[in-house]
Amino acid sequence: MLARRAWPRASSHIILSKLVRNAQTAAATPRRDEYAAISDRDIAFFLDVLGDRGVITDPDALQPLNRDWIGKYEGSSRLALKPQNTEQVSQILRHCNANRIAVVPQGGNTGLVGGSVPLFDEVLIMTGAMNKVISFDPVLGMLTCEAGCVLEQLDRHVGEQGHTMPLDLGAKGSCQIGGNVSTNAGGLRYLRYGSMHGNVSGLEVVLADGTILDLMSTLRKDNTGYDLKQLFIGGEGTLGIITKVAMLCPVKPASVQVAYLAVPTFQHAQQVFQKAKQHLGEILSAFEFLDHPSLIMTLKHLPNIKNPLPDIQTPIYLVVETSGSNLEHDFGKLEVFLEEAYNDEMIADGTIAQDSSQQASIWNLRESISEGLRHAGAVYKYDLSLPPNDMYKLVEEMRSRMKHLPVTVVGYGHMGDSNLHLNISPSMTRRSCPTSNHLCMSGQPARRGASVPSMGWVR
Secondary structure, three states: OOOOOOOOHHHHHHHHHHHHHHHOOOOOOOOOOOOOOOOHHHHHHHHHHHOHHHEEOOHHHHOHHHEOOOOOOEOOOOOEEOOOOHHHHHHHHHHHHHOOOOEEEEOOOOOOOOOOOOOOOOEEEEOOOOOOEEEEEOOOOEEEEEOOOEHHHHHHHHHOOOEOOOOOOOOOOOOEHHHHHHOOOOOOOHHHHOOHHHHEEEEEEEEOOOOEEEEOOOOOOOOOOOOHHHHOOOOOOOOEEEEEEEEEOOEOOOEEEEEEEEEOOHHHHHHHHHHHHHHOHHHEEEEEEEEHHHHHHHHHHOOOOOOOOOOOOOOEEEEEEEEEOOHHHHHHHHHHHHHHHHHOOOOOEEEEOOOHHHHHHHHHHHHOHHHHHHHHOOEEEEEEEOOHHHHHHHHHHHHHHOOOOOEEEEEEEEHHHOEEEEEEEEOOOOOOOOOOOHHHHOOHHHHOOOEEEEEEEEO
């Protein structure tokens, strides 16, 4: 049990009164009757556990915490807590569970579907203060860290020791590893390094009643009994809050090549992907696609983004990355692959990045599509896993179904793991826009055997 902080009487009274007043502002705050409202006793308990710096009730400070990154959802939480260790998370959840207080865990708040913001007045439990790297074993390539560590900072840390994180996301500068694991994030390196289920070696989790579940292991192989940690990978905080992570980090590639290709159709893109797997094999690390409307939207609303192939226009573009250990070998394989694909009329044009700056420019285009759509205004977002043959058919079918409406339908995503990001951007206000359930109600994803991990409206 943590030592209780001794507050001077006057200071304690002033702080507690202010916190309770802020936390209990107007009865108009939306809430659910089955859960309790925050009381002065609850505030006093959280102050005792976390101190005044760990308890946030100021409305101005709470406003960005109540909204998701894209401004789609906004909750009405009047209280956010910032635990610094697992024991504090345990005490918070034990108290909330005993008193029927609803909670929402929040990491970097970079998600696109509102999973990290409250629906009503739930208490926010923020993991950002738990941001220590505990250890890194360069022999095993095993990283052990707290859940609030930012992905990009972890990549930098292990990179200094010749390794890399097994996932890469557009939000890497602010997303946290606990949230990455909780949402089973895939990202751009999925094709090469696989899913969280294969890369996470161990977890520490606090259950809803405050029980600390120690599933930490730094061994790649552990075939003893049930692998309970897998329940929390992709659990999105519904079963417990992840507080520590042990993750396998591959060796950092010495040679990275990036090509940007223009192809006539999505069918040609599939042929290029098949040929890439045959010719590039062990060094193929990413295979992304974007359609022409995605490109136009991004270039229009983000002036800093550059078009790698400004002199040609095709329906589909590809980003192909290789990662290996020998520059001459890897570049030679890439050249042979591109020459054959071009001679077979699979690609119309292409370019290979000549340095790290050009590589970053190409990746910046691919990673900025979501931001470009956000700047364009309202957008319906769907994240679907589909059989490869059906990925772009769904985009085309939605364009056909909505051709009478003033909307732009765009598609992009990861061909390496058959993941489509379908976005519908209407040039109208939210009130006059067709229902956001249109795609689901039409039955298209289910009919095509799709997995639908997320969907929603962005305004």
